[in-house]
Amino acid sequence: MTVTTITDAQLAPKDYASDQEVRWCPGCGDYAILKAVQKACADMGLVRERTVFVSGIGCAARFPYYMSTYGFHTVHGRAPAIATGIKLANPDLDVWVMTGDGDGLSIGGNHMLHVLRRNVDLNIILFNNEIYGLTKGQYSPTSRRGTRSPSTPLGSIENPVSACAFALGAGARFVARSIDTLQVHLIATLKRAHAHGGASFVEILQNCVVFNDAVFENITGKEVAPDAQVLVEHGKPLLFGKNKEKGLRLKPGKLELEIVPAAPDVLVHDETNRPLAQLLAALEPPFPVAMGVLYCNPATSYEREVVVGTGGSLDALLNSERTWEVVP
């Protein structure tokens, strides 16, 4: 696979910030994500004029306005389709899709499915706050059962979708998860996503301070985090707990994971193993939630397989098949 890499090592994170005032609610997790993306851009030396941030609608979709790169704030849920068109027009652009749980998994669920299936070389960052923020707090497709919201006063009766399990099911070849507040991990994950040729899907658990505050506290809270998260790394055992005293292994005779004391038969993470990634993606409390690169197994990306030429003779085309001459 040929991926053109041009870097600009001179730039600092602030150089990737536009002159626009950031207008998310004070305390929003999006600030931390913006900071992490700008830091990752600087670390990777991304060339601003070659970089395009594309978004749909929602709080996360404001993202492109705050970057000093090219940016396209489009319509609700359609960013993957527009980004696909950008890559078809110019495969050398570095294109990011910034989306949310409503934008990417509800109104845009179909486009998300197909952009992942096609493996278009995009970095798709899904901000999951389990709520519709910009429209003032309705439950979203990732909201848990029982979520009370203006549109579900008695609590949601719907089953949520797991973003990472969906992405894997759609055929994504890079699937990762991180957390807005987990800066070092998030930046490293974004860099991995960018390095992957083809569609990269990163779910970021993001706190909506106004409409769904602390919804991830049972996963991200300082006290509970060591037991509530398992940080996966390729080639390393799946250990967690304050002292890495617990591990995950396959339950003998079953295709499911179980928690065991750290022992030699704890599974070693293999990010090229799709069934394992699917098991990890589906983990939810009381299991630890898996963070990191769940799956990475590159293949040639869609736009690189498109065949197009430019030299065809129009006269030859118009005179193809049967013609006849009328003489004066």
Add this chain to the structure above:
Amino acid sequence: MATSTVPRPGRETRDSVVIRFAGDSGDGMQVTGSQFTLETALAGSDFSTFPDFPAEIRAPTGTTFGVSAFQIHFGGTNVMTPGDAVDVLVAMNPAALTVEVSDLKVGGTVIVDTDAFNERNLKKAGYAKNPLEDDSLAKYQVLKFDITKLTADAVKPHGLSSREAHLCRNMWALGLLLWMYGHERTATIEWLNRKFAKKPVIAAANIAALNAGHAFGETAEMAEHMVGYVVPKAAVQAGRYRTVSGTEGLAWGLIAGLRAAGIEKMVFAGYPITPASALLHTLANLRAYGVVTFQAEDEIAASGAALGASYAGALGVTSSSGPGIALKTEMLGLAIATELPLIVIDSQRAGPSTGMPTKAEQSDLFQAVHGRNADAPLAVLAPTSTADCFDIAIEAVRLATKYMTPVIVLSDGYLAHAAEPWLIPREAELPRFPVTYRTEPEGFHPFLRDPDTLARPWVKPGTPQLEHRIGGLERDYDSGHISYDPDNHARMTKARADKIAGIANDIPLQGVALGEDHGKLAVVGWGSTFGALYRAVQIARDEGLDVSHIHVRYLSPFPRNLGDLLRRYDRVLVPEMNNGQLVKLLRAEYLVDAEGFSKVTGKPFRVTDIVQRIRGGAPPPSEGSGLGGEAG
């Protein structure tokens, strides 16, 4: 088949002839018609064709809703339409006869395969009695041949199965018709050899059937029934010709437009829908011309990918039919808001909703001009013929790129499939309108307007120092940044409207297709009805009536003289294949007392419909006939 020993009788001359081939959807009537068209073209006649096929891919055999027909009108002069009434009907089974016979002229010829008129087929077609055995066809000349047996005899030496032999019947019928009009068979034989290159036995059998049908025409038996005809050549401009369908015209025109604009790549994104898919199929084979085709997951994504491509500096094109265009509406809004070029081809069909997918209508005019949320103006064009599809596609590219706007092209299911002869243009003689991408950072902002066109600059991502953000949110007139300022929104709304209105200064003045630029009556049409309206006005003028034909290609904005022109006539009549859309736009725009004349049967206007209306009479009673039992 015995060779003819009887001298060929003298041929009679006909100015023009309308033939309709009709049979089961599996009988190969479309290829039969296409090959007859090719031989007609090579014989030097002018022609116009109209394929009429059912929505079902393979309807149950012998049923009326499975009837597939192909009509060709050819001759030396005045071939403007596929023809109102049929001179010769080839009916391969009873269903084809019952569905199509009402369009046959009194005294016209019907050729039937007697073998197909068995009890089972008669019942399926709804005949209580065999129409070949009573006097129900008395007003026509009925030529009854056992085409099935004659074909089987002809292909016997090639050892085909009876099913394979049966599939050669259409070539026998084609051979007979080619004889009747003195056409050659050479191009058809070449075509059969090419098509069945890997099955030489099938090719040979089809050629044998073709030759047998032709020879049958020259035999004694045939001569007793009828004579052959001579149709004069058309007096047309000298040059190299070919047939062109609307689909081909659009595909090639888009490529010509791409070249004219000097754009490297076209991204054509579509989603399968009848009757628009043919354009996707055609362009998918033209990769060598800078065309990337993308079959998207839905109509919305198709328009999104096309717009994304335009954003990135390519020519974004999307295509659909009415129900799909409805889904593209939000992306059109974004294209208008972000002021990006986008070409949308709408192959209109009868609606609403799924409607009649294979039947033509002109009922998306309102949708194209006004069908979006908020004040969202764009340009709308409509080709008048299959050949004009080529020119209109080039014009769409010119306007989209020069004015940074979406342009909707209103084709229809009739134009998509119809074919006409076309004087092939030379690339060197085509227009040139190279686009300029902005690269200069000094004084740049994304909504800086060209003082003449009011268009904003087109910037390719990848251009240093021009990094900027655009989107659907309202933007400041002077900086391009997000703005909720009330006065700014009013100013931007006006700027978007003025930009599209200004296109009127950059398009030809509205001309008169036929007649004077003033008088008692103007017949005003748009789109694929051109041929029928032109011919009707010609006939009415020959009768001494004061009537002119005006055909509008630019529907948004209208040519700037259109209102003044219409006011110079006492009456304005607007025939449309819809329930009255252009007529309302004209009345709203110009306060002229235009009258509508609708036809919404899924079939094109007949010349006689229009002539009667011009004379002041009501439409003929047969209006709407011929729909048969086709399901949508």
